[in-house]
Amino acid sequence: MADVEEDLRRLEGGLAAAQRVLGADHPDTLAAMNNLAATLSDQGELDRAQELQEQVLAARRRLLGPDHPTTLAAMNNLAYTLQAQGDLARARELQKEVMHASRRILGPDDPETLRSINNLAVAFRAPGDLIGAMELHQQALDIRQRLLGPEHPAL
Numbered sequence: 001m002a003d004v005e006e007d008l009r010r011l012e013g014g015l016a017a018a019q020r021v022l023g024a025d026h027p028d029t030l031a032a033m034n035n036l037a038a039t040l041s042d043q044g045e046l047d048r049a050q051e052l053q054e055q056v057l058a059a060r061r062r063l064l065g066p067d068h069p070t071t072l073a074a075m076n077n078l079a080y081t082l083q084a085q086g087d088l089a090r091a092r093e094l095q096k097e098v099m100h101a102s103r104r105i106l107g108p109d110d111p112e113t114l115r116s117i118n119n120l121a122v123a124f125r126a127p128g129d130l131i132g133a134m135e136l137h138q139q140a141l142d143i144r145q146r147l148l149g150p151e152h153p154a155l
Contacts, residue, residue, distance in 0.1 A: 092123040
């Protein structure tokens with residue numbers, strides 16, 4: 001337990017230093033904030049994680065635009081935390097945004113698009129929409145089979 005607390009203090013100190021030296025909108029500051037949020041989420045401190053992830057997402061949207069891959073990753077991170085908190089509807093909406101943007105920007109066959117389809121499927125499965133989840137997983141599988149062949153070991 002002491003190691004976890006020490007890690008959190010180190011991450012919080014690193015974030016404070018980055019904010020002071022680099023400024024709130026610097027990419028390294030936002031990365032430090034994201035890392036702290038991920039650690040907090042892993043430790044079950046979901047409210048603090050969500051607060052930081054909301055800040056990261058707002059900054060990424062403002063600085064990089066809504067369709068930048070880094071912004072989409074921030075949306076995915078926030079959706080994960082929202083789902084863990086039980087805000088399944090908002091998590092699913094964010095995952096839908098990520099999937100649609102990934103398809104539009106990266107193309108339907110990009111690995112990040114496939115990952116976003118699977119993430120959305122998980123968001124459908126969480127509240128019990130197994131049919132919706134299965135359809136999305138099947139979509140991702142169909143794309144992988146088309147790209148890799150039906151006998152590929154990764155399938």
